[in-house]
Amino acid sequence: MTTVLYKLETFEGPLDLLLHLIDKSEIDIQDISISEITDQYLEYLHNMKELELEVTSEFLVMAATLLSIKSKQLLPKPPVIEFDDDFEYLMDDEEDPRDELIRKLIEYRKYKGIAEHLHEREWERSLIFSKEPEDLTPFLPEVVENPVKGLHAADLIAVFQKALRKAVKRNVVARIHRDEISVKDRIREVVSALESAGKGGRLLFSKLLHEEMYRHEIVVTFLAILELMKMKQIVCYQNKLFDDIVMEWRGEGTVNEFSGLEIDY
Numbered sequence: 537m538t539t540v541l542y543k544l545e546t547f548e549g550p551l552d553l554l555l556h557l558i559d560k561s562e563i564d565i566q567d568i569s570i571s572e573i574t575d576q577y578l579e580y581l582h583n584m585k586e587l588e589l590e591v592t593s594e595f596l597v598m599a600a601t602l603l604s605i606k607s608k609q610l611l612p613k614p615p616v617i618e619f620d621d622d623f624e625y626l627m628d629d630e631e632d633p634r635d636e637l638i639r640k641l642i643e644y645r646k647y648k649g650i651a652e653h654l655h656e657r658e659w660e661r662s663l664i665f666s667k668e669p670e671d672l673t674p675f676l677p678e679v680v681e682n683p684v685k686g687l688h689a690a691d692l693i694a695v696f697q698k699a700l701r702k703a704v705k706r707n708v709v710a711r712i713h714r715d716e717i718s719v720k721d722r723i724r725e726v727v728s729a730l731e732s733a734g735k736g737g738r739l740l741f742s743k744l745l746h747e748e749m750y751r752h753e754i755v756v757t758f759l760a761i762l763e764l765m766k767m768k769q770i771v772c773y774q775n776k777l778f779d780d781i782v783m784e785w786r787g788e789g790t791v792n793e794f795s796g797l798e799i800d801y
Contacts (some may be wrong), residue, residue: 550598553580558641565641570609570634574602601637608633646767717753722760730770730785737785741772 547553557576558568581599686691726744733739744757763784764770769787774780 550577550595551641552648553577553595554598554641555645555648565638568634568638570602570605574599574606577602605633605637614743629768716754719756719759719763722756723763726757726760726783727769727785730783739783741781741783 543685547556554573554577557567557573557580561572561576563569578599581595729738729744730739745754749757761770761772764787765772767787769785771784771786772781773784774782
């Protein structure tokens with residue numbers, strides 16, 4: 537008993553199988569023999585069944601189409617009618633039953649060729665490896681920028697002369713004379729102001745100050761008033777909140793009597 541082995545290729549559909557059979561027979565699509573192609577196609581389906589492979593419905597539909605075309609070719613041709621004008625006419629000008637199938641095969645072969653071309657391009661592109669762009673700035677050689685880029689000799693001379701003028705000004709030494717006033721002197725001035733004020737020796741504190749006084753003079757004035765209050769020579773009060781301070785003389789001394797006053801500051 538002889539065992540027959542079949543090696544069947546995988547086809548994407550019935551048109552793919554038909555193209556394979558046509559290429560295998562080395563015939564032109566326009567000249568295909570429906571009888572021969574149908575027999576080969578049915579034999580292929582028979583082999584698939586023997587190998588218990590699933591035969592999809594589209595393969596069976598194509599088999600039925602091939603058998604239909606084959607049967608139409610076996611039918612007798614319509615009679616020829618002869619006319620007196622020496623012309624022959626067919627009773628029915630029918631289309632070749634192979635034409636529709638041939639058009640489908642030509643269209644399928646065109647798209648199959650495009651698909652194979654794209655597949656080849658995909659395979660070629662798969663051999664190329666790429667990566668995301670990286671920042672290569674840290675690897676660039678460090679270029680020291682010229683600090684005087686774009687400047688001319690005249691600009692440098694002007695800057696140098698300006699720096700010399702500033703240097704001359706920095707070398708100028710200024711002496712500040714400090715006007716000192718003692719608390720003892722200010723006490724005599726306050727007592728003199730109270731003696732000349734009249735009205736029971738009352739005087740507003742604001743009268744002792746003026747706009748041209750410096751800060752240290754105001755501080756010394758406060759210290760002088762505090763010393764007079766400490767010696768119980770004057771009394772200070774306000775008639776109401778935030779009102780001007782009123783100084784009232786209560787002592788019996790004169791300005792000359794405070795000349796020998798000893799103050800520690």
